[in-house]
Amino acid sequence: MQHAMNPPGHAPASRLKDGPGPGSPEAAALDATWSDPPGLLGWLAAVNHKTIARRFVITTFCFFVAGGALALLMRLQLARPGSKLVGPDLYNQLFTMHGSTMMFLFAVPVMQAVAVYLLPLMLGTRSIAFPRLNAFAYWIFLFGGVMLYVVFALDAGPDVGWFSYVPLAGPDYSPGKRADFWAQMITFTELSAMLEAIVVITTVFKLRAPGMTLNRIPLFVWAMLVTAFMVLFAMPSVMLASTTLIMDRLVGTHFYNPAEGGDVVLWQHLFWFFGHPEVYLIFLPGLGFLSAIIPTFARRPIYGYTAMVLSLIATAFLAFGLWVHHMFAVNLPELGKSFFTAASMLIAIPSAVQIFCWLATLWSGKLDFKTPLLFVLGFFFILVLGGMTGIMLASVPLDLQVHDSYFVVAHLHYVLIGGAVFPLFGAFYYWYPKVTGRLMSERLGRWNFWLFFIGFNVAFFPMHLLGLKGMPRRVYTYQAGLGWDTLNLVSTIGSLIIAVSALLFVVNAVRSLRRGAPAGADPWGAGTLEWATESPPPPCNFHAIPVVHGRDPLWEAPRARAEDEQPAFTHVSGLAADTRELLATTVLDARPDLRVNFPDPTIWPLVSALAVTVLFIGSIFTPWAVVWGSIPIAIALTAWFWPDRAETSVHLSLERKP
Amino acid sequence: MTRRALDVSGLPSYAFSHRSLMWWGTFGLIAIEGTLFALAIGTYLYLRSQSDAWPIGAPPPDLLWGTANTLVLLLSIWPNQKAKWAAEACDLVRTRRWLLVGLAFALIFLVLRCFEFASLHTRWDSNAYGSIVWTLLGLHTVHLLTDTYDTAVLGVLLFTGPMEGQRFVDVSENALYWYFVVFSWLPIYAVIYGVPRLQ
Ligand code: HEM
Ligand SMILES: [Cu+2]
Secondary structure: HHHHOOOOOOOOHHHOEEEOOOOOOHHHHHHHHOOOOOOOHHHHHHOOOHHHHHHHHHHHHEEEEEEEHHHHHHHHHHOOOOOOOHHHHHHHHHHHHHHHHHHHHHHHHHHHHHHHHHHHHHHOOOOOOOOHHHHHHHHHHHHHHHHHHHHOOOOOOOOOOOOOOOOOOOOOOOOOOOOHHHHHHHHHHHHHHHHHHHHHHHHHHHOOOOOHHHHOOOOHHHHHHHHHHHHHHHHHHHHHHHHHHHHHHOOOOOOOOHOOOOOHHHHHHHHHHHHHOOOOOOHHHHHHHHHHHHHHOOOOOOOHHHHHHHHHHHHHHHHHHOOOHHHOOOOOHHHHHHHHHHHHHHHHHHHHHHHHHHHHHHOOOOOOHHHHHHHHHHHHHHHHHHHHHHHHHHHHHHHHHOOOOOHHHHHHHHHHHHHHHHHHHHHHHHHHHHHEEEOOOOHHHHHHHHHHHHHHHHHHHHHHHHHHOEOOOOOOOOOOOOOOOHHHHHHHHHHHHHHHHHHHHHHHHHHHHHHHOOOOOOOOOOOHHHHOOOOOOOOOOOOOEOOOOOOOOHHHHHHHHHHOOOOOEEEEOOEEEOEEEEEEEOOOOOOOEEEEEOOOOOOOHHHHHHHHHHHHHHHHHHHHOHHHHHHHHHHHHHHHHHHOOOHHHHHHHHHOOO | OOOEEEEOOOOOOOHHHHOOOOOOHHHHHHHHHHHHHHHHHHHHHHHHHHHOOOOOOOOOOHHHHHHHHHHHHHHHHHHHHHHHHHHHHHHHHHHHHHHHHHHHHHHHHHHHHHHHOOOOOOOOOOOOOHHHHHHHHHHHHHHHHHHHHHHHHHHHHHHHHHOHHHHHHHHHHHHHHHHHHHHHHHHHHHHHHHHHHOO
């Protein structure tokens, strides 16, 4: 892109180098280098992590709104007994689409999307690792999600629940293509999640600013790192499950067909081996948000950093041991069940450690009750309730009692919304000024919070009671006079309040884009690196890469300089300004290690994602799509990796052997 | 304010093993695929535990082609290691040569693989046994196909240029991934050919 100024063959020393701060010619060159190319084609070819992340966050939020609209429809149907608003067929699609949207198209990807934006800023680097792969993962996700909604609009939406149990989802009980579209959507989104996990792990291990040793990285980054590792080991399970399901349906394999030696419980094992960790894939980033927000608004470093990191890791390990607690109603050996009950209760310990550390931080801090902190406090309240019902469900006898009742629906929303959506909204308010350069309105923010908090409890608390009174989940209507009428009406009113609150958020976000107060680099007085650069950050994130001396660089920089005999380095210099060059550091102690060249933007990730989409959708109808569809994929991927001569000559001019 | 800069312009522009980003990317891929293989093997054993007779309605697969293939795979470690060493010494001529030899091994393997499918004595749609055996073998074959294609593209790049140091890193990581394909085959081989012969 910007090679014109340096003919190939120039000695490295003569190239334009970074180092000087904003306003310098070097800074201008950096901005030009790291910008996305202009025009429509440039828009499609963009690979800057902030561009991709903005799209990714907006896309996942749209899915959240869509999933919420479906939920509202369900609640309106259930508001009174014998309602005729939607029939059983549509209702089945509604809860399946709602659950699948929230779990696969919103909760996990939104966390990864936020991470794609923040990680390089928090770590002090100019890009996420593998920027093209990152763009590819986004496109795949988009196409998979859109496909699901297109078929839903065509009345071919899946209708077998978000966990698609066989044999219900198998060829005999679910003819047609509904379940196939569900299974393929899983493959799309999991593919995207796994690629993002690789991107996150590589970024965290190799691209940290000098001095940011492993025990100095922000806790949100730790949370995303642990989450990424969980993705690597959890997602293959659901991929295997959905692929074998579609094979059973399309080419006549017999994995889930008991008549030919298959087994339906196999599905449950494969699904929940993923599905339980999935809850923690949503929960751990939420914890990371809290650990970012709390110290800032308590105005002190987090209490018990090491304990926090260890309990994140412990939670991840335990999460894998728990899947069977979703299957207590299945005929399994009793001893096994006791083991899983114990494990389910054990996982409360690391969570308790985290909660203790946050409370200690809050306790000893000077609290500043801004909107992000309100959402954090809402989290505490809701999670305590959700955790309690969780411990109740982890005991086998009680689980059998309330199995498949609204008690479970209540519990899962307390955990998911309390554990993930509240922190996420806090995070939106917290980082909005960084992304847009303007603050959101505090007044609207408070309304947003209180309506959400009240609406949430009004909507979901009655569901506990409904469950205990025997109302089963996944029913499209019920008879009057069972004692369920009032509670259902109350719950629906609560959902409407939530909808108003979500609307207020959108209004606030859109309005503040223009009218919000200018934020400046560090509006909250926070300590982590993303606040060290302008808001919104320049295309290259940092004109001069910072050198880190502590856990909260913005709070500790002066002290570090006073302690050292020699004034410490404050920033890095010597990276090329006119081509995408990055500093890689060593894994443990973040010593400068390499200069790496990143590729320029290109259209090929998009084309590759389109080719993959053709294959996946085609293979719903014929297995030959897998054969013929792989040819365009191979071509697109080859074009993607094919070196550009101009680009290579620039790289060669900077090359230095190890 | 005094600003002291840490000058990094003298650092190398590529490196091997875990110092390179590619290594971490490959590592992630291996973790994912390894988990997938482990789960597929788990599925095989699970289905076996739920069934009275195993293999279902078929004799165990013939040993000949599978074993021949295992030998080819194990032998292919040799050209791959040579290619890896040559790449890490940045020796273009030898890297090219050994990459091609490795590619030849992969192609021989893929041809033998066709015979292997034919000697399973069961089809994917015969019963659950057939389904999982075909899936295991199929999964491994897909990895071979993609890695073979990958190696071929890399080979073309080594001959057509432009040649930069990063290419050597790619060759080194390609060899690492090949080892994964080789070593993941051993448990799959043991399961497909060994388990049906257990009493
Ligand atoms: C925002 C307001 C929300 C409302 C009003 C709502 C409402 C509901 C209702 C009424 C059901 C039960 C359907 C039935 O069993 O008949 C349900 C199921 C479910 N919800 Fe939500 N929900 C909301 C948000 C969320 C969020 C944020 C998530 C996940 C992050 C989520 C995940 C699920 C799941 C997984 C199910 C189970 C679906 C199934 O049984 O297949 N929900 N929701
Ligand atoms: Cu669980």
